[in-house]
Amino acid sequence: MEELGLRERKKRRTREAIMDAAFALFRESGFDGVSVADVAAAAEVSKPTLFAYFSTKEDLVLRRFLDDTSGPAFVIRNRPSGVPALKALRQSYLQRLAKRDTLTGLNDSTTAITFHNLLYSTPxxxxxxxxxxxxxxxxxxxxxxxxxxxxxxxxxxIVAAQVFGVQRILADHNAQEIRSGRTADEVYPAAITRAEKAFDMVEAALV
Incomplete structure (x- = not known):
């Protein structure tokens, strides 16, 4: 068990080193100006090793923040007994705003800004x-x-599509304000208001 723990920690360190190298290069040269070979060399791994962790070059950008085990479906499956699904989703999104989750757009760290610049500039x-x-x-x-x-x-x-549409639009608004030069703390109150209004509209549509 200890050996497995060490192996997993090494894999995590390798994965993080690859992502760190990729973001540093993308920040300097843009997505199209950096090759997978460049990232592998900067992270001091082989290309096969890189592809063992990231299936595509685009995943080098996305997988830093995407987590298959904590999305909206996970929230529904693990919500407290008696809590309606949409209420759980609303609470989860508000918590993510408070934590400055990058995928909400409400994060003004250098890495988050790089992520959103890459996302909106790279089809x-x-x-x-x-x-x-x-x-x-x-x-x-x-x-x-x-x-x-x-x-x-x-x-x-229909409801699932509305939830994802709402989250996408909210994230776009937040990211645009951050990219305009405002801080996450400055944007936070308006972000909360927009999120509450958006989820109110989704819930009202079901009445």
Missing amino acids: TVMTRLTVYMLAQERELATELFASGELDDEFTAN
Whole structure:
């Protein structure tokens, strides 16, 4: 067990070293100006090793912040007993804003700004993110239907699409304000207000 723990820690360090090298290079030269070989060399790993951790060049940008085990479907599956699904999703999003989750757009760290600059300036990165989000949207729809709170699968699919649409628009607004020069702390109150209004609208549509 100890040996496995050491192995996992080494893998995590290697993964983080690759991501750190990639972001440093992307920040300096842009996404298209950096090759996978450049990243591998900077991280002192081979290309096969890099691809063992990241399937595509776009994943070097996205996988720093995407987590398959903590998306909206995970929130629904693990919400406290008696808490409605949409309330759990709202609470989760507000908590992510408070923690300055990069995917909410409300993060003014150098790494987060680099991430959003790459995302909005590189069509292939945005396309890859869309693929991930659509997969998570389908998973959320499945969990919403399984919760028994919605009438049918069609409604569950509509609500899941609305939730992901709301989160995308909120993140776009937050990121735009950060990119305009405002700090995350300055944007936070308005971000909370927008999020509450958006989730109110989704819930109202189900009444």
